[in-house]
Each structure stands twice: as structure tokens, then as C-alpha cells.
Amino acid sequence: xxxxxxxxxxxxLEVSDLNVRFPASRDWLGRPTSHVHAVNGVTLQVRxxxxxxxxxxxGCGKSTLAQAIIGLAPYxxxxxxxxxxxxxxxxxxxxxxxxxxxxxxxxxxxxxLDRRLPVWRLISEPLHIRGGHSNAELHAKAEQLAAAxxxxxxxxxxxxxxxxxxxxxxxxxxxxxxxxxxxxxLDEPTSALDVSVQAQIVNLLxxxxxxxxxxxxxxxxxxxxxxHFCDDVAVMYLGQIVESGPADEVLGNPxxxxxxxxxxxxxxxxxxxxxxxxxxxxxxxxxxxxxTGCFYRERCAKAVAGCEAPQVLQRLGDGRRQARCHLAQx
Amino acid sequence: xxxxGIVESRxxxxxxxxxxxxxxxxxxxxxxxxxxSINVAxxxxxxxxxxxGCGKSVTTMAATGLLPKGRYRVTGGSVRIFGHSTLAMDESQLQDVxxxxxxxxxxxxxxxxxxxxxxxxxxxxxxxxxxxxxxxDARRIARDILADMLIxxxxxxxxxxxxxxxGGMRQRVLIAMAFSCNPGLIIADExxxxxxxxxxxxxxxxxxxxxxxxxxxxxxxxxxxxxxSQLCDRLYVMYAGRIVEQGATRTVLDAPQxxxxxxxxxxxxxxxxxxxxxxxxxxxxxxxxHPPAGCYFQPRCKEAVDLCRSRSPQxxxxxxxxxACWRRGVGPEISEQGSRQ
Numbered sequence: 001x002x003x004x005x006x007x008x009x010x011x012x013l014e015v016s017d018l019n020v021r022f023p024a025s026r027d028w029l030g031r032p033t034s035h036v037h038a039v040n041g042v043t044l045q046v047r048x049x050x051x052x053x054x055x056x057x058x059g060c061g062k063s064t065l066a067q068a069i070i071g072l073a074p075y076x077x078x079x080x081x082x083x084x085x086x087x088x089x090x091x092x093x094x095x096x097x098x099x100x101x102x103x104x105x106x107x108x109x110x111x112x113l114d115r116r117l118p119v120w121r122l123i124s125e126p127l128h129i130r131g132g133h134s135n136a137e138l139h140a141k142a143e144q145l146a147a148a149x150x151x152x153x154x155x156x157x158x159x160x161x162x163x164x165x166x167x168x169x170x171x172x173x174x175x176x177x178x179x180x181x182x183x184x185x186l187d188e189p190t191s192a193l194d195v196s197v198q199a200q201i202v203n204l205l206x207x208x209x210x211x212x213x214x215x216x217x218x219x220x221x222x223x224x225x226x227x228h229f230c231d232d233v234a235v236m237y238l239g240q241i242v243e244s245g246p247a248d249e250v251l252g253n254p255x256x257x258x259x260x261x262x263x264x265x266x267x268x269x270x271x272x273x274x275x276x277x278x279x280x281x282x283x284x285x286x287x288x289x290x291x292t293g294c295f296y297r298e299r300c301a302k303a304v305a306g307c308e309a310p311q312v313l314q315r316l317g318d319g320r321r322q323a324r325c326h327l328a329q330x
Numbered sequence: 331x332x333x334x335g336i337v338e339s340r341x342x343x344x345x346x347x348x349x350x351x352x353x354x355x356x357x358x359x360x361x362x363x364x365x366x367s368i369n370v371a372x373x374x375x376x377x378x379x380x381x382x383g384c385g386k387s388v389t390t391m392a393a394t395g396l397l398p399k400g401r402y403r404v405t406g407g408s409v410r411i412f413g414h415s416t417l418a419m420d421e422s423q424l425q426d427v428x429x430x431x432x433x434x435x436x437x438x439x440x441x442x443x444x445x446x447x448x449x450x451x452x453x454x455x456x457x458x459x460x461x462x463x464x465x466x467d468a469r470r471i472a473r474d475i476l477a478d479m480l481i482x483x484x485x486x487x488x489x490x491x492x493x494x495x496x497g498g499m500r501q502r503v504l505i506a507m508a509f510s511c512n513p514g515l516i517i518a519d520e521x522x523x524x525x526x527x528x529x530x531x532x533x534x535x536x537x538x539x540x541x542x543x544x545x546x547x548x549x550x551x552x553x554x555x556x557x558x559s560q561l562c563d564r565l566y567v568m569y570a571g572r573i574v575e576q577g578a579t580r581t582v583l584d585a586p587q588x589x590x591x592x593x594x595x596x597x598x599x600x601x602x603x604x605x606x607x608x609x610x611x612x613x614x615x616x617x618x619x620h621p622p623a624g625c626y627f628q629p630r631c632k633e634a635v636d637l638c639r640s641r642s643p644q645x646x647x648x649x650x651x652x653x654a655c656w657r658r659g660v661g662p663e664i665s666e667q668g669s670r671q
Contacts, residue, residue: 015390032639057528058526075609130344194553195381195598196593196610196611199599200613203607206605221526224599227599227604228599228600228602228605229599229604249605262527264528265528266602267527267554267556267557269555269583272560273538273560273561276480276532276539279531279532279535281532283496326531
């Protein structure tokens with residue numbers, strides 16, 4: 001545990017100017033003629049033992065960002081570094097070691113678990129792939145991990161279909177922590193679960209973070225969950241981060257017009273339903289052809305002259321917060 | 331301002347009385363509903379909250395005759411929609427009730443629309459069937475109601491197929507369809523669960539505005555308590571096929587009396603400080619093939635006493651506020667209540 005003091009200061013995950021695009025159509029030679037621009041220049045940093053939440057509407061690129069970080073989506077531009085080592089340029093053994101340092105938990109534990117493998121094999125699969133363990137060792141390791149996530153030893157020989165959604169998500173979490181990773185990417189880990197089960201999973205994840213000094217990147221559309229779970233938050237819109245900073249500050253006093261709309265629409269016990277005038281009807285613009293200037297301009301209630309220029313993330317006030325809006329400074 | 335509509339009219343849009351229902355299977359019957367009573371006054375917006383599998387959708391589907399024939403058995407109780415008993419109706423009578431008196435908005439807008447038929451025709455078919463309108467009139471009604479749902483260029487949208495619309499647009503088309511024949515009661519079964527919060531807020535507003543303006547009653551089924559708190563006048567909390575608590579939304583959420591309602595609200599991250607442990611409900615929902623004796627929540631309840639394990643509590647209390655719990659019912663004399671049963 002003396003190592004933990006060490007890990008708190010250095011960034012476990014560094015993403016700089018990441019761009020991810022997918023070919024949307026091709027000509028007769030198979031060359032792409034247009035692209036879906038899913039992630040457009042994302043730069044972020046998560047320090048050891050902390051949690052960063054990414055919020056935004058569906059289609060804003062938050063899941064693609066998670067997949068690019070974990071190495072599931074290829075990218076041409078930008079850099080992702082885990083513990084200071086570039087993932088994309090790593091080769092062979094180094095790349096395999098880097099893979100072990102980050103793991104992902106998906107939204108739907110029904111489809112992310114192989115339904116023909118018993119639980120102990122599911123949990124120890126990453127170790128099995130790494131190699132060098134006997135079956136008995138894997139089983140023993142699986143038993144330890146199962147206990148850490150609150151599964152009982154008799155569960156180990158069962159198949160995934162015998163479990164409820166919450167327990168399946170526990171299995172997925174046990175599998176994710178099996179390689180002792182530094183970074184855990186959580187892609188909507190509780191959106192398929194009921195609130196009472198969500199509470200159990202959230203508690204488990206917070207407990208694991210305290211015990212193991214894990215670093216979390218939480219992708220979610222649930223503002224209340226992010227406020228509860230994360231130290232920092234980044235709000236995404238059309239593949240860009242439009243606002244970021246400490247969670248309580250950004251979600252308590254949003255400066256970007258999009259963050260303000262998002263928070264006003266989030267269901268809440270304290271505030272009544274917003275009126276139609278307060279809500280902005282509209283959807284994310286087409287991401288095949290990115291808009292010029294500020295991406296949010298067409299939906300923005302506060303659009304003025306100056307919004308037709310591309311917006312950059314500016315530091316606000318004390319420098320811990322950033323917003324991509326020229327009006328947010330004042 | 332919002333609550334005046336309820337006081338004015340005392341008539342009942344929906345009266346479900348002690349409805350019990352089971353699904354027979356080879357290994358035994360699953361008791362999906364047990365003595366469920368739900369009343370919805372005219373022009374009232376009522377919420378039903380509960381976790382998956384608690385019977386909230388089954389209740390309304392049974393009431394409107396939408397459950398698959400022969401797969402379920404009503405073991406007691408009655409359902410009246412505007413005074414018409416629907417449980418005894420045959421399919422053609424039900425078709426007259428559905429659409430004209432009551433219509434349902436489902437969760438998945440893509441599955442509820444026919445993918446091969448243009449939006450306009452799907453809307454006008456419903457209107458012509460129930461309102462006996464000519465095609466021209468039906469198109470005009472459809473256009474007006476789409477515009478009312480804030481769909482820009484309704485004429486153009488009517489010529490599109492469902493796949494050409496976004497999820498939020500499709501759901502607004504479905505709401506337009508549900509309101510198109512001016513039914514007295516709308517059943518909204520998790521209509522916003524698949525949508526983003528920004529779209530969700532718009533949808534909720536549109537439902538609420540239209541219902542208030544036309545005096546339509548709404549039953550809003552949801553697992554999201556925060557959404558229900560913003561939309562509904564009154565709410566029912568369901569657990570394992572039983573109603574455990576009902577009352578005015580504010581009263582129930584500010585001072586929940588049933589241990590399940592209390593636990594459900596304590597699970598929400600909204601109500602605790604960041605990073606604090608959430609109070610998860612221990613244990614799991616009971617198997618409804620072999621429900622526990624007494625109160626169904628008793629195996630997970632921290633306050634359960636012997637009486638809770640032997641006898642089922644009934645919903646008790648004044649009309650506005652009812653709780654089914656031995657520990658918090660209407661009076662302190664638990665034994666007296668027990669002997670009355």
C-alpha cells in the first residue's frame with residue numbers, strides 16, 4: 001500500500017488529440033469516400049486512484065472513446081498512453097503487458113459473458129490468455145476474485161444464465177480485475193440494472209477502488225451517478241469535450257450552454273419538469289459532415305456573433321475547469 | 331395550478347379492483363399479481379413505480395386485454411375502464427375500447443410502428459377506424475396532432491417511413507397516435523426509457539401539456555422515481571405483484587412509510603453525498619412461483635417481526651394515502667387489525 005501514495009500523483013491514462021473516424025461509404029475500389037467522425041480531438045488525463053466520468057447523449061462518441069482507449073477501435077490520429085507508455089506504437093510483449101494494465105466492463109453482462117463457460121473460467125480467462133497458469137491455479141485465483149466481488153464459492157461452477165443481471169455484472173467485474181489492472185474502463189456498467197442492484201454494483205466498484213487504488217473511466221448518461229461516483233467529469237458533444245473539471249463544480253455550476261441544457265433535462269427530485277421553452281428540441285448534428293464553427297451553435301439558445309468561429313477548450317478561472325465556449329469566460 | 335383538474339371531476343377513468351392474475355407453467359403457476367387495486371380519476375396523472383418484474387406492465391396489459399390469450403388466468407378481481415368491464419370482453423369489443431377510450435404508448439418506438447408503412451398512413455388508419463372520419467379529415471387531424479407534438483413540417487414527416495426518423499421523433503409520432511382519437515386514458519409504459527435525457531424531458535412535457543389541456547388521464551409506468559416525481563400527481567409503488575404504498579407523489583416521496591419505498595429511495599445516488607456507500611437492498615426479489623409467507627418484502631426487510639412472516643398486510647389508510655405494512659399501517663393496534671381479516 002506504500003505504492004498508493006506514489007500512484008496518486010502520476011497520470012495513469014493520458015489521451016491527447018484523439019481522433020476516431022469510421023469509413024461510412026466506399027468507392028468501387030474500396031477506398032473510403034466519406035467518414036463518420038466519432039471522436040474529434042479529445043484530450044484528457046486521469047490520475048492514479050481517481051475517477052473520470054464522461055457524460056453525453058447517445059451518439060456523442062463516448063463509447064467510441066472508451067473503445068479507442070482500450071484498443072478496440074483503431075485511430076489514425078492522436079495518442080493514448082497508459083502509465084506513460086504509448087499503446088498504439090507498442091509492440092509484442094510490451095503491448096501485451098499494456099493490455100493487462102487496462103480492462104473494460106461493458107453495459108450488458110448478458111452478451112459480454114460467454115454463455116458456455118463456467119464462472120471460474122470466465123473470471124480467469126484473461127489470466128489463461130496470458131498463460132503460465134495451471135487449471136488448479138486459475139481456479140484458486142478465480143475463487144479469490146469471486147470473493148472480492150461478493151460471489152460465493154459454489155457459484156464458480158455454474159453457467160452465466162443461472163445468474164441475475166447484477167450477479168452477472170459482478171462476474172464481469174471480477175474478470176476485469178483479474179489481471180490486476182491500473183485502469184478500469186466502465187462503459188455504462190449499471191444502465192441495464194434496477195436501482196437497488198445498481199446501488200450494490202456502485203458500492204462494489206467504490207470498495208474495489210479504495211482497496212486496490214484502481215483508476216476509473218466511467219462512461220454514463222446518468223448525471224446523478226456520475227456526480228456520486230466521479231472526482232472529475234468531462235461532458236462530450238459530437239465527439240468533442242465541451243466542458244470538464246471537478247464533478248461537483250461542473251455539475252453544480254455548469255458554464256457551457258450544452259451542459260446547462262443537459263443538467264436541466266436530467267430528471268430530479270428537487271426541480272419541476274422544465275418547460276418546453278427551457279428545453280432545446282433537437283438532435284446531435286450529422287457526424288458525417290462536421291459543422292463549421294461551434295458544434296453546438298445550431299441548438300444553442302445563446303448563440304451570438306463569434307460562435308461561427310471554431311471553439312477551443314479554454315481554461316476558466318482557477319484553471320481546474322475548462323469549457324469550449326467563448327461566452328463561458330465571463 | 332397543476333392539481334385543479336383532479337378535484338373538479340370525481341369520475342373514474344380506470345378502476346382496477348383486487349385484481350389477481352397468474353401465468354400457468356408446467357412447473358406451477360407464477361402469481362404475477364396479487365390483489366392489485368388501482369384507481370385513476372379523470373384528468374389525473376398517476377405513476378406506477380417498481381423494479382423489473384414487479385408486475386407494473388402486466389397490470390395495465392391485463393386491464394386493456396393485451397396479454398396473450400390462454401397464457402394467463404385471472405384468479406379474481408375486476409377492471410373497469412370508464413365503467414366498462416374489460417375482463418369479460420371479447421376481442422372486437424376490446425378493439426372498440428382500445429384507441430377510443432384507452433391507448434398505450436410502449437417503450438420501444440421502433441417495434442410499435444410498422445416499418446413498411448408510411449407514418450401518415452399509420453396515423454390516418456387509426457383515426458379513420460375509430461373516429462369514422464374521411465381520409466381528408468383524418469389527414470388534417472393527423473397533421474394537427476403531429477404539429478402539436480412539435481414535429482416540424484408534419485406534411486413531410488407523414489410521407490416518411492419509421493426508419494427515417496430518430497428515436498425521439500418516433501416516440502413523438504407514437505404519442506401523437508395515442509392522443510389522435512382523444513382517448514380518456516393514456517397508458518404510458520416506460521415511454522422514455524430508451525431515450526436520452528434531453529429528449530426524455532421534451533417527451534414528458536408534451537405528454538403532460540396535452541393531458542392537462544384535454545383532461546386526459548395518464549398512467550405512467552416507470553422504474554425511474556425521479557421522472558415520476560416530476561410528472562405524476564399520485565403514485566403507486568409495486569413490489570413482487572403487490573401494491574405496497576400509494577399516495578400523492580410529494581407525500582410518498584418526502585415521507586415514505588413502507589420499508590420497501592424507503593429502501594428504494596435510499597438506493598438512489600441523488601440522495602447521498604458523493605462516494606458514500608449507497609444503501610443497497612439486500613437479498614433478491616422473491617420467486618413468485620413460491621412466494622414467501624406473509625408480506626412479500628419480509629425476507630429483505632430490516633424491521634420484520636413475527637406477524638410479518640405469518641400474515642399478509644392489506645393496503646390500509648385513508649383514501650389519499652395507503653400503506654401495506656404491519657409496522658406502519660393505520661393504527662398502533664396491530665393485533666386488532668389482524669383479527670379483523
